[in-house]
Amino acid sequence: MNQKPHADHIYIEALLKNDSRVLSQLYEKFSHKIVTYVRNNNGNADDAQDIIQETLVTIYHQAKEKNFVLTCPFDAYFYLLCKRRWLNELKKRGTNRVTILEDEASIKDEHEQQVEETEIFEQQNQLFESKFKELGAKCQELLKATFKIKSMEEVAEFLGVTYGYARKKKSQCMGKLTQLVKDSNEFQQLKRY
Amino acid sequence: MEELKYIEFDKFLNNELTETEKTAFEERLNSDADLKQEFEIYKALETSLASKFENEETEKELRNTLTHLGSKYINDKTETETKTKVISLFNYKKLLVAASIALLIGFLIFKNGNPVYSDFSKHNSLELVVRGDNNEAITKAEEAFNTKNYKTAFVQLTILEEQLPNDIEIQLYKGICLIEMDQFSQAETIFNSISKGNSAFKYKATWYKALNLLKQENFEACKEVLKTIPESAEEFEQAKKLLKRL
Structure with a gap:
């Protein structure tokens, strides 16, 4: 497995260091696409903001706990994570008349693998947290x-x-x-x- | 038995087992899939919870940054819906400011509607020297009164009163000292007797009688007293001013 960090790993480091300068670049570059997606799928700007924030906090925890290394472009990785999170949120809300607008942007297998890693990390954390509360x-x-x-x-x-x-x-x-x-x-x- | 198992997990993870105990434990893990699974969960829980609680504070800080950036880059990224929201909020704020200013003005007017004693209590300074009776009590009384030391002034004026029992001005100033000392009924007695007389201090005493009532916030009675001051009196203008505000 290739663990060589992608140049975009700077965003992961910015999350770890709470570096607002780099993080503001992240928002500037990547948030628009996600906001558009959420808006086109029964959501608003506030929903998009929440989705983005929760996704970033998850990546932060994964990097802290598991030394997560980003090996693919941040754009595709982040977009797919946010998109799936929003679809999950819609499911939770019970929105039935969802018309998911699929976009051309295909994602490579290796990218998908990183996305899944993060998702599984989060699912595990959520499970642990909910059981802890029991x-x-x-x-x-x-x-x-x-x-x-x-x-x-x-x-x-x-x-x-x-x-x-x-x-x-x-x-x-x-x-x-x-x-x-x-x-x-x-x-x-x-x-x- | 169960309990001992977890104590062993804990000790293993803390590196507290001896070499032989450690080897024995590892052998059991490899032969018992169920035990191995439980150990893996235990270990994962340990790292996950440790990381979660250790990073609670930094997570909060990160969230603050993200919230700030989120509202800067997302909500400002003008959707008409959010734009109108922002504008109406702005108007709402403006309205609030206007409302509070109005309230403040109203409050000031209301305050103006209730005049206070101190607004009208600029006493003429006490100048008894002109009488030529240049004694110590006079100097002391003047000094004390003109520096608003009304207690001392009152004492000195009482001494003077014994020497000059018919001096109405001394009595008047004694009365003023009494208002200042909040001895309202004593003050009133003095002002009543002067205002009933025919001295040059008749209306001055009436004016002070009104002020005495004003200081007690007895506005109605104050008004009535003020109305008895005739136009010809020196105190008429002041009285008119005060009446307007009552």
Whole structure:
């Protein structure tokens, strides 16, 4: 697999660094096409803004967590991600009379692969997040503290429990969460990854 | 048993197992597909949650940037619909400004409708020296009164009053000191007796009687007193002015 970053990887780096100068170029160059697409498909400018923002935040997380490297032009990759996100949103809203305007812009297989990587990353994150919310309040609090504070000694002190108890509880809560994820339908669909 | 499994996962990921424990664990993972799957989920959850919570703050900052850029590049990218929205919002703002100005003016007018004592309480300075009785109490009383030190002035005027019991001007100024000290009923007694007399200070006392009522915000009574000041009196113009505002 070729992991050589594309020149457009600068946009991924800009997301990581919150570089408003480069990000404003990104909006200037790429947002118009997406706004047009959303507008032509039962949406408005606000919808387009949300779609773009959520897509960018997902890419940011993927880059942070998985060191995502962009190996194809940003334009095609980003456009396809936003487009699919908007179609999903329409489905969620139950808009029936959707007339999807397909455009010529075909996408190469290798680009599609990157798009899928990002989508699967997001689906997995959403699954984890929703299952996390199914945990009891105590588990949520403990895990949140664990991942934010990092040192288990400090977590124990913060929660007013012993170190041994905090450790035991943490793996218990994580175990419960693992089970919730494993038993979910969404996980069965994601399994191939 | 289940519990121990997750403790082992945790220790493995934290690199806390001994070499032999580690090898044994890895062997089990390779022979038990179910265990391996659970471990993979556990591991993925660990990285995902860690990243999510660690980056909560920076995500927020990024969102701020994106929201800002989004409204700059997207909503400004004029669709007629958004344009009219922006304009009407602008008009709405203008309207708000106009409304608040009107409200402010209204408030000022309303305030003007209720005149306050301090707007009319420019007292003539106390100048008793002309009487020739150049004593200490006179100097002190004048100094105190003219520097608005009404308490001291009142004390000095009371001393003077004993020496000059028929001096109405001293009594009048005592009354003014009393208004300033919020001793309204004592002040009123003084102004009543002077205004009933026929001295040169008759209408001045009447004027101050009105001011005494004004300071107590007794506007109706104040009006009535003001109306008794005749056109010929020195105080008439002032009284007319105040009446207009009541």
